[in-house]
Amino acid sequence: MSTPTTDRDPKLASALKFFEIMAFIVGIGLLVLVAEIILRYGFDNHALDWWPQPHGFLYIVYVAATANLGFKAGWSLPKMVGIMLAGCVPFLSFWVERKVAAEFAATSIPA
């Protein structure tokens, strides 16, 4: 944190880490949500009915993490919104997270 250069890169790296963690959590949470919907509407089983509410808050954190990373990395609005919406599609968030991470790795940002 002594020079501007090392001050700036860790910030982006931590924003990326935050995004990656949230993308993973939301990705798992979304699968639980799908399981909940299948159980509830397919089998009238309400065992997972408690999940959608905390998942909503986790998704808010994911959206915040995406905005945090997006503004630091200078993403365009469509890209940012697209990545946020990817958090609503089962399995897509895993793929998007890897794609984003690879994008930063390709530009040799120290992680």
Added chain:
Amino acid sequence: MLRTAVKPKWLALLLLAALIAIAFVQLGRWQLGVAHDKARADAIAKAGEQPVAELTTLLTPHTEFPAAAGGRLVTATGRYAAGQVLVAGRLLGGVDGYWVITPLRLTATGATFPVLRGWTPQAVLPEPPGGEVTVTASLAPGESPAEGTYPAGTLGSVNLSELVNTWPGDLYNAFGFAQRETPVSDPQASDAPAPLTRVPPPRPDTGVQWRNAAYALQWWVFAAFAFFLWVKMVQADARGPAVRGAAGPAPEHAAGPGARHGEPEPPHTQPRPDPDPDVRVSAGKQEQ
């Protein structure tokens, strides 16, 4: 920033953000309504699950009304005593009238349980059934004292502290919305309290169901986020070209939050060193 904000592109996006926010706010309001309805349905279901209790097992005279007993269906057996009163200013179906409150002296304890036998549009006190009766009623706590003066035998509210001074003996700290009165001698007798009309027990203030209330909150957070995103984007746009024009040798690095990383390399998200942020938007589209 203001000059950037009034660009057609940003105004159009502001309109879009506003439309999205309106939609999300409405979705939140809908969820809040669901939260209220579900809480009420839960409360009614819960109250229905509770068995009808004998009044004397729930309450003892002169003790505080237990909050959990509100709305509970109870039975009480005794004889109606003299001293029934009217409570003025009570609406039923939008019509102004009176509640008739009759003291029921319980056989088991000798204490008095005020029973709201019914509602009447005129200030009349019909004779209560004689003999021993079993009353099924919904329990309610006494009401606060009412302001104003009323003629003798008429009260402004179901003020138990006033009734305890009017009626002899012990008094329960509650009254009941009578739903049924059955003579002990003739359990099959018809239940017609004419000329009174039974008063449905009040629905308890059930609050909201936390799960749907949280959904409402989440929608509103997303609504606010639409505006937040717009402001941040306008800020980035406003800062971008201005700083770039003055930055000289390394324009990308000073291009606002969009270029803070990768000091040695040009930012990867801007494949072309194009100073126009509008192009950045289309470039972003292609990246996806």
